[in-house]
Amino acid sequence: MSFYISLSGLKAAQTDLATIANNVSNVNSTAFKKSKAVFGDIFAAAPMQTTTQVAGQGARVQGITQQFTQGTIEGTDKTLDLAITGEGFFTVKRTGDSQVSFTRNGALSLTEDRYVVDTTGARVQVIPVDPTTGEPSAALAASLAAGTVTSGDLADLQVPTNWPAGGTGNQLNSVGVGKDGQITGVYADGSTVYLGTTAMAAFNSQDGLRQQGDAHWTSTSASGTPRFGIGNSGLYGSVRSGSLERANVDITEELVALISAQRNFQANSKAIEAANTLSTTIVNMRT
Template identity: 80%
Template sequence: MSFYISLSGLKAAQTDLATISNNVANVNSTAFKRSQANFGDIFAAAPMQTTTQVSGQGVRVQSITQQFTQGTTQGTDKTLDLAITGEGFFTVKRTADDQVSYTRNGAFSVTNDRYVVDTTGARLQVIPVDPVTGAPTATGTLGTGDLVDLKVPTNWPDGGTGNQLSSVGVAENGDITGVYADGTTVHLGTAAMAAFNSQDGLRQRGDAHWYSTAASGDPMFGTANSGLFGSIQSGTLERSNVDITEELVSLISAQRNFQANAKAIEAANTLSTTIVNMRS
């Protein structure tokens, strides 16, 4: 039995090492959230068995959870580099399959057709607003169907030949505006921020993107700098929340656990060999 107990310890230590290694590998990934492996003991006894004479039977991996703590921000001086200070996610949609996902990686850029996309090519979703007043045209409880792709026209009116774009601005509440050559300020939309009842229930997709699931609950959409949503900082990006010093200490601890379990298997093998030799 001790072989299998130590074997479960080896597997647990291996999972811990893999989790920590992934954290260290992504220390420079924009808006990456570190993961943590959680373990539980295995204990079993027959209904009529005295539990005070039963030892544990090993360890198992209960879950690997992400830690959605705030990462530090780094200035870039690029207007469409956006960082969220506080809770919330940006909402983006892939054009290939209309799949909506959520991210805190605010490294956005403009494509040739003037749509604002993230590093994966997914388009930033915004709450539609009146171009003159900036008042939202979609009211009530918002869903993904109420959101639209953000487009920054080169000329205003869109498709015209005059009034070329002069600059783009992003406010703390996510209001995105364009200023044109004749001084006209046009409200292009308000960044659609998403929040969830259980962030731990989100499914990872990679590239700092997540999908909503039944465990996370449906997304709640709103504007930044209000309620559940943090504020948006233009010209900055959120770095990963990995503390490299803490990860290296955890890496040493996981390595020691692996070595200890390997030694336990070696000791059990030595004892078994000795007993067999005594009987022979």
């Protein structure tokens, strides 16, 4: 039995090592969120058996959870590099299958047709506003207040080269992003046009989000449906233009954890070696 107990310990240590290795390998991945392996003991006894005389039966992996703590904010001086300080996620939609996902990686760029996309090519979603006043429609404002906005109410963010869009004059001079995520374009005649407000998403349980890679997540029944809103208010953190969020991995902390996991692996190996020595001694007693 001790062989299998130590084997479960080896498997647990191996999972811990793999989790730490993944954290370390992504130390330079933008907006990466580190993971932590959670373990539990295995115990079994008959109903009438005295449990004080029964040893445990090893360890098991209860799960690998992500730590959604704030990463360090790094300045880039690029207007369309966005970082979130606080809670919330940016909302993006893939053009192929229209799948909506959520990310904190705000390294954005423009496509040939002037749509704003993230590193995976998914289009950034915004809350539509009036180009002149910057306010959403009355119906949409009511939905925002009630927390009933859905992904169908959002729109792709597009930055026209000319205003009005499709024209040939009045070219774009600059783009600005406010703390609330409101995106504006200043054109040659000095007019300011409101292009939309980044749709921030919050969840009842962030731990229930499903990882998709590239610092993207999708909602599940465990996370609950996303609640969309505007940055720098309520559940949603503020948006910082010209910045990116680095991975929340502390390399020193991970190296200490790596040493601990390695020692756990060695200790379980020694326990198997000791059990093997005892078994060999017993087998050889007759000879």
